[in-house]
Amino acid sequence: MAKVSSATLASLDRASGKIASLALSSMDEQFAWFGRMPADQRASVQLIAQTGAAGFTAYVRDQREAIRLTADAFRQAPRELSRWISLRQTVELVRVALQVIEREVPDLAADTDERHFLTEAVLRYGREVAFTSAMSYASAAETRGAWDARLEATVVDAIVRGDAEESLLSRAAALGWDPDAPATVLVGKSPSDDPPTVLYEVRSRAARTGRSVLLGVQGSRLVVVLAGDTEEPTNQVLRRMSTSFGEGPVVAGPTVPTIADAHRSAADALSGLRAVVAWPAAPRPVRSTDLLPERALAGDPEAERQLIEQIARPLEEAGGSLLDTVETYLEAGGVLETCARLLFVHPNTVRYRLRRVAEVTGHNPNLARDALVLRIALAVGRLSRSRGLW
Template identity: 45%
Template sequence: MPRRSTSNPRARAATALRRSTGALSTAAMARMEADMAWFRELSAEDRSWVAAIIQAGIKGFVDWYPSDDAAAESGGTALASSVFGAAPRALAGVITLQQTVDLVRLSIEVVESNIDDVLEPEDAPAVHAAVMRYAREVAFATAEVYARAAESRGAWDARLEALVVDAVLRAETDESVLSRASAVGWGASGRVAVVLAAMPERRTETDLFQEVRRRARVAGLDALCAVQGDRLVVLLGGVDDEKRAAEPLVDLVAEGPIVVGPVTEDLSHAYLSARAALSAYRAASGWPEAPRPVRSSDLLPERVLAGDGHARRHLVEEVYVPLLRARGTLIETLAAYFATGSSLEATARALFVHANTVRYRLGQVADATGYTPSVPRDALALQIALVLGRQSGRQPGGEPGPAKL
C-alpha cells in the first residue's frame, strides 16, 4: 500500500497514477494477448500501433484526471480525442469499430482492477468514478473517429464513382478508369449497359445511390451512379437484358423517359451504350408514349430526326442494306406497301402479284430486319430506313453508290 500523504487528494491520486502508467499499460497489453484472438493475428507493425493507442489512452486518463474539467459531466472530450493521435484513418484501417470498442473496454477494466493497489483507500472511489466518465468520453471519441473516417471514405468513393461515370460518357475509359471503378466496388467483368433518367426532386443523391446499388445487388448486378445536371446516370454491369435490368429503377426516378443503352462487352466499351442512351434520351420527347424503361434502339426514328448520325447509319446498315442483299423485290414490295396505306390487296394489285406473295415478302422483311411492317412503330423505322437508304446511294446487291450520309 502506498505511503499516506497529506497533499491534495486529486493531486496525490494523479501522482500515484502517473507513476503506475507503465505498469498499467503492460497489464493491458498482457490482457490483449490473452483475451483477444484478433490482436494476436495482427502484424507486428499493427500490434505496435494498437499498443500505442492503449498507452495513449491510459496516459490520457492520467493527464485528464487532475484537471478541473475532469469533474464536469461533459469535460475531457478534446483530451479523449487525442488518444487516437493525428492518424484516425490509420486506426480505422487497422481494426474495426467493434474491435476498438473491445480495446477501450479492456483498457478501462485493467485500470479499474489495478488502481486500488496504487492509490490511498480514500482516493480510490473518486478515481473509479472518474474512470467511468473518462471511458464515456473515449467512447464518444472512438465513434467520432470512425464516423469521420467513414464520411471521408464515402466522399472519396463518390468522387471516384463520378469520375468513372464521366469518363464513360466521354469515351475515355483507360486503365486508370478501370482501376478507379474497381476501387469503388465494381466487380462486373462484362456486359455493361448505361441507364439515363431524370433525378427525383425530393431525394438526396446519397440515399438514391444506395437504393440503386441495393436493388442492383438483389438482381445480381453491379451499379455505378452519378448525377449530371438534372440527369441520373447509372452504369449496370452483368446485364443480360438491358430493359429488364433497368426496370427496378422505375419508381426511384422522376417522371419522364428512362432510357437504357445497348449491352456492351465490358466497361471499356460502355461508352457505346452511353452514346446511344444519351442520344435517345435527348430525342425521347418525340415519343411521349414510350414505355419506361425504353431501349435506345426503340427510339431510332426519333434519334434520326434529332440529327443523330449513328442512328442514321444504323438504319442504313442494319435495315436497308439487309433488304437489298436479301432480295431486290423486298424493297419494291415494302415501298408499295407503304404507298398503298399498308393494304395487302392494294399492294398486290400495284405489283401484279397475289396477296399471299405480298404477305410472304413482308414476312421476309421482318426476318431480315427485325422490324414487322404491320406494326406502326416498326413501320415508322422501316419508312425512315428506306428514305435514308436511298439517300445513301446504296445500290441493289449491297454495293454503295456516292456516299451522302
C-alpha cells in the same frame, strides 16, 4: 465530485507506463490476431495505450475537460487502426485496456473514498473513450464515403465523355465493380435536387434487384451504369430501376460486354434521350435501339448506320423482291390489295413477302411503329447510297 490527493495523482502518473504494458500483454494473451500484427502497427497500439493511460490521470485531475481530454488521447487511435483492423476489433482492444485500468487503478488510492471515486472515474472514462472511438470511426467512414462518391462521379463522367482508358477500369474496380460484368447505361431526369438522397434511393433499389451500380448526378440529369445482362424480353430490372428517375422519359442504352465498352451504351442512351421527344408515346424505359428513327432524324450518324446495317442492307441482300414489296406496301398506306395490284402479284404473295421482311429485319410492316422504322431505314439507306457512302 470528490478530489483525489496529490499523492494519488503522482502514483497514477508513475503507474501509467506499467498499465499500458499490462494492457498490451493482456491483448496478446486474448487475441491471436493481435500477435500477428506487424511491428509498426503494434507500436502504434502501444503508443495509443500509453496515451490513454496518461489521459486517465488528466481526466481525474479535471472531469470538466473530459470530452476534450479523451478526444485528444484517442483521436489518432481509430484513424490509424481503421486502416488495419475493424471497429469491432478496436472496441475489443479498448475493452481490454479499460479492464486493466479498472483492475490496477483502485489499488493506487490513498483511502476508501478515493478508491470509490477512481472506480467510478474508470467507468466514466471508458464511456467517453467508447463514444470518441465510435465518432472517429464514423468520421473516417464519412471521409471514405465522400472519396468514393467523388471517385464514382469521375468514373461515370469518363464513361459519358467516352474515355476508355485503363485508369477507368482500375477506378471502377476500386469501387467494387466486376470488370467482367456486362454494363447498361440508363439516363433520365434526376428525381431530386439533393444528390445524396438520389444516390441513396438508387442504390437501395439496385440492391433489391441484386445489381451493382455506378451513379452520377450531372445537373438535372441522372446517369446510372447498371451491371448484369438486361437484354431479357421482360426487362423487369430496367423497369424497376426506371422508377428511380424523375418525371419524363428514361432511355437505356444497349448492354455491352464490359464497363470498358460502357461509353458506347452511354452515347446511344444520351442520343436517345435527346431524340425521344419526337416519340410522345415511347414506353418508360425505352431502349435506345427502339429510338433509331428519331435519333436518325436528329442527325445521329450511329443511328443511321444501325438502320442501314440492320434493315436496309439485309432487305437488299435478301432478294426475292422484298425491298420492292415493302417499299410499295408502305407507299400504298399499308393496304394489301393496293400493293398487290401495283406489283401485279397475288395478295398472298404480298403476305408471304411481308412475313419474310419481318423475319429478315425483326420489324413487322403491318404494325404502325414497325412501319415507321422501316420507312425511315429505307429513306436513310437511299440517302446514304446517293452520297456514295453505301
